Structure formats: structure tokens, C-alpha cells
Amino acid sequence: MVSLNLFRRRQVKSSVLDVPLEKYDKETGLPATIKIGDEDYKPFVSLQETRDHLTFLSALSALRHSLPSSDTDDTPFKELCQQSAMAYAYWVQHVLKERGAGKALSSGELPCLEVLMAWHSHLLNPTIYQEDIGGEYSTLQGMNFPLSTIATAIREKTLPPFQPTTPEHVQSPKQTKWSAEDVGMAIGRQAKFIGHMKRIGWLDEKYWENGVRELQFSIVLYHAWLDLMQSTECKYFLVPRLDIDLAWHTHQLHHGRYKADTTRLLGKLLNHNDAAGDEKLGNGMEVTRKLWKKRFGWEYQ
Template identity: 30%
Template sequence: MALEHRLTKLSLHQRGKDMVTGPNRPNDPTGKPYELAYKAQDIPAIPDPSVFNFQDNPNGSSTRSPSTPDLALPNLAECATHLEFLETLFVLRQKILVSKDLDEVMQTEPRREEKTGIQGDTKTFKDENLWGRRQIKWPLYVEFATIRFLAWRECFNKSNIMKITQDNLPPLDILMVWHSFLLNPRLFYNTCSDEPLFSVRFPWNHIHEAINSDEWSFTLGPRAAAHYKNNYGFAPDLYDDMASWKTLTHATRREIPRLGIKLSLYPSKIYESPCREYASLFETFRTTLAGQLRDAVIRQASFVDKMNSYMWIRSPALEGTIRRGISRYLNFCKLIKMSKITVVPTLDIDLVWHTHQCTAKYYGQAMKVLAGKFVNHDDTIEKPQLGDGFAETRALYRVHFGQEYRACGCWDCQALLTELERVLEKGESPDIDVIAMKVKEDVFYHRAVEWSRRHKTTLPMRRIAVP
């Protein structure tokens, strides 16, 4: 890439960040303000709805013979929905951490100190430790989500339901734990291989339908919400349910942070619903598996943060980034098959790999074909241990595929690569100046849209359509 020089990339990345997070709406590349989309037909659709075509199957399974294994390779729509799902989890975590309602419920309210000056004036000081105390809220939410998942899993396995539909889609917190379970394929196989759940693919299409990509919120349809409430007895939205507990007595709220997967030395003193029922649920599902799933969800926060940082789901190069990621993932599997070292994925490959793992039992079958063996995904390995592995993987990738392994994930680099590929596929001679101008217009506009969304203001429209 022309942008490979470290200082050039740092400058470019900082400029891009400043455009999205700065106080002023970004202008177009000529410095002029964008016209605003006041009419419904002018409002931009980012990401493009055409990305979410769940019938696009890279497997070619419609023509696959019965003797050919189903590789269950993820397609563009599934990977894009995965990005939507991760961004929704990011927003949920931030919402929980700053929630004043949950501060009351979990006893993390601000502790402001008042001091009187020598002249008798009184000042109230900010609680400098508030953010640190608030950190307990996410792990506690995850523990409640974990036991809700385990209860859901038990009932699902006992039911006659063979697949997830729009009418029985589980709540977001349960999907979150199920997702992290699938991303630990060895644990999932050892635990669930004899269960009906083992054959159920993660329901990306229904998840996409439940996500509002303007606000990154998740809403179950009325039938799915009623199905969960009627069959499991708990509120479909765990966050709303927990936030409502601020109306419970102080004696009950004081006990809530003591609930959890870890066995307490003191018996629960909660007598109010629904906390009493949750206390009973913890007693039932307080297992080693519960602790493993809780830890898996918490570990996933790191990858969620990285995907939020790159914000590929709002990138002008979304389709190109994912399609290249799928192709690179297949090469990655070939490296696993031919190499004895620990092959370390890049972020785009990791996204596709994670999406592939969400096919449940089909992932294990596919990896035996693609990589020659069952491949576990060990997210407990510390980053320093992966350092040499990445360098070796990069070198092997260059040797076997003649391509650079390390890929810059910023919008500029990805959009430039996508446009260059488009021109070459059409058999045209690339004009770098024309390509650079088109990419600049694309990236500037998408950043202006993202800025407007974050500031909850009217979205811009394109001044001149880009062919």
C-alpha cells in the first residue's frame, strides 16, 4: 500500500478519528458543508441494505452433492450482521456502565465529598472513584445473563424446537452468552455434542431483523418476547428488568451485588420478586460451566472494542473488507493445515473465523476439510505469547500466497484497496488520481454521516453522486 509508511498512516488515522469525534460536522473534500437530508428519500442507508442478502452462499450448497461436506462458510450478510451484533454489545456495555438506575441497584452511586473552606463556603467534589466502582456492573450483568442462558439452554434441549425463528429468538443477553460459548468450540463440543442445541446455527438473519442500526439497540418482536416470558418466566430485556429493581427495598438492593455464580458464604436474604427467582436460578446453575461462560463473555469485550474502533459496519469499504476477509480466512486455514506453528489471525480473518464458529457442529466438520483437523479457538492466550507467532504467520503467508498478511483496517486503506480491485476487475487501466479522489469523497462522506449519527442530528446527503 502507498500508505504503508508508519508516520503517514498515523497522521491519516488521527485525521480520520478527529473528523468523527470532533466538535464540528465534517465538510466535503473541497471544504464545503454537505447539504442535509431532510426528506426521507435523501437519508443515506449505511450500511447498504443489499449487504444483508442471507441467500448468498459461498459454499455453493444449492449445487452441492450429498457426498460433499457442508463447509458452512460464512457469507457477506452473516459477517456484516456479526459486526452489527458486536456493536450492539458494545453499546449495551457502555449503557450499563453509565446507568444511574443500575448505580442504585448495584450500590455504585456517587460518593461526593463536601468540604468547607476557611471562609465558610461549602464545595461538593466529584467522586473520582465512581468509574472504578462502576466496573462491577458489567461482570454482574454477565453473570445474570449466563444463568439465563443456561436455563434457556436446558429448556430448549427438552423442547421439540429444532431451529431458531423470528418468533422464538432469545433475548440479547442470552444470545451474547451463546455467542461466546460458540467461540470456544472445544468447550462447546465437549459440553453440547449430544444436545439438540449442537446442531443449531446462530440465527444471524433474525438477529439482523432485531437490531436498530441507527442506535445499535436490540428489540425482540412481540411474539418472541411473549414466547420467552411465557416459557421462562423472566422479563425478555435483562437490562430493563435490572434497572427497574431500583424500586425494591434497600435491604433487597443491598443483597443484589452478592448474587452471582461464585458460592457465597452467606445465604441469600432476598425475598422480593424477581430477584428471589434469580437467586434460585443461581442456586440451580452455579456450575463450573457457568464460570467458564462468564469468563468467555468478559474476554470477548476486547474483540468487541477493536471492532468498535474500526467501525467496519459503517465503512464505505464494508463489502470489500469482508469479502477479502473470507478469502484470507480460507488461506489461513490452509496455513494451519501445512504449518506446525501456531498460526495467528489478523482482525479481519478473526471476524470471519468467529462467524464460522457460530455454525455450531458444522464448524468442526468444515475444519477437518479446510485445515485437516478440528481447530479450537483459544482466546485465553495472552497477547505477548502471540507476538512471534504473528511474525512467523506473516512470513509464511508471503511465501505461500505471495501477498502481504498484515492489513491496515482503516476506512481509507480499505476503501482504496476496494476501489482499485473494482477498476482492475473491469479490465480498466487504473488512474491513481481518479481513484484517490473517489475514495476521498467516499470516506469523507461516510465520516460526516457517522459524525451526524453520533451527535443525533440530521444526516448529510451527497452533493454530487459518485459513480
């Protein structure tokens, strides 16, 4: 029987990590419910959502690599990050304002990939995003990032072309935590994660032709990570593995759902600090390894 035997274990109280793959729900490819603390939850993230997210990240990777750059000069990409952030601000302030807030975007209403890239990076800073949609980005309130529709448009090559805007067309945000420049910097930070996904081959559709076991485990591991977060009362800076991070990011793209889920679990909206430095990440990873082994009996590698 295949289970999460990716780790050497000792005997502790059983958890979702001990559920064999053969026991997963045949329709969803995941456990029907996952225990976090004392409660059972349906998985917060689906396999299809994770696959769609990888399709989106693959498009972002291709966009970056289409730009002229070198090992010493990444100026074209940095400029694109800022241009994309300004176009995103314009889209929110003008295009969405005219159509009205809260309504789901149809495939014909999707903005260009560059604007979606900025929206994606904004969402991956959930406490900032929550504050900003109460201000100048209020037209995003109640609007989901349409991941499935975006992935379909990418596969069918139907996203509209990029139309750069200029600073004078974007209002200076008065009631936001982040400016367009801050969003642009966040895009740059997310490029590192996308690079990691490319390095391990997960952005290549052919990688998944022989099955999606690693994605199944990434989602299960993410729920175990949330269980660890709850059991330690969010006292520690817990660092996710790369596969857990993918599932976590996918959850965050559904902001309303993510806010409700993490508030129910943890008593607050769980933030994602994508600006944490190497020292903080390294120390956090060491703490996470120790706590994970203590709670689950598995090595955290």
C-alpha cells in the same frame, strides 16, 4: 484492476489473494471457489453472514456502553457477564428442554440479547462447546445460532427484555467443561474484540455505505489463512489479523458446519483459544508473518 494489493509481494505460486475483485462472483461478492491445499471450496462464510454478525456485535457494544462504568471500575459489566451466563444456562436447561432439541429457533422464540451474548461466547470456544453439548447443554445439539434472524430482530428492536435469574435456578453442571462462571468470563474476553471492531468503525452501518470491499477481503484472507494452517499441518499457533478474525468468528457461529469444514480441511475441529496471553499472541503473530510471506509472497500486516 483491484485485487488484494494491500501488500507488497514477490513472485510465488498464485493463490486466491491474486484474484482481482472484478473476477469475484457477482451474486455472492466473493470468488466462486477458493483453493485450499489442492481442493476448491465454495466460501465457508458469506458477506451477509458477516454483515449480520457485525450487526449483532454492534448491539453488544451498545449494551456494554449503556452500563455505568469508568476507566478504573468495570464492575457493572462484569456483573452483567455473570448474570447473562446464568440466564443462558437457565434458558438451555429449562426453556430449550421443554421445546425439544434440534429445531431451528423462530423469531418469536429468540431469547434476550444477554442470553445470545453468552451463547455467542460459548460458540467461540468450539472444542469446549463441542464437549458441553454432549452434557448439560445437550439441548443445543443440532441447533444453529440463528444469526440472520437475530440481526433482523436487532434491527427491528423485537428481542425480548432481559430477565435475570438466580444461581439456585441453575443446576450445577455435572457433564460440562465449562460452568456458567466460565461462560461469563468468556463474554468478558470477547468484549475486547468487540472494542477493536468499534475502534476501526466496522460496527457503524454508515461505514459500509460506500461498499464492502474490506469485508470481501476479510473472507478471502480467512480462507488463505486456513490454507496456511493446512499447509503447515497445524504445527504452529497462527494468529489471525483482525479482519480475518471476524470471518473466523462468523464461521464458528455455525458450529455444525464449522466442525465439518475444519475436520475435512485439517483432520480435526479447529479450536479458537480466546484466552491466549499477549506473549503467545505476539510470538504467534511473528511466526504467522514469516510463514504467510513464504507461502503467498505478501506481507502480513
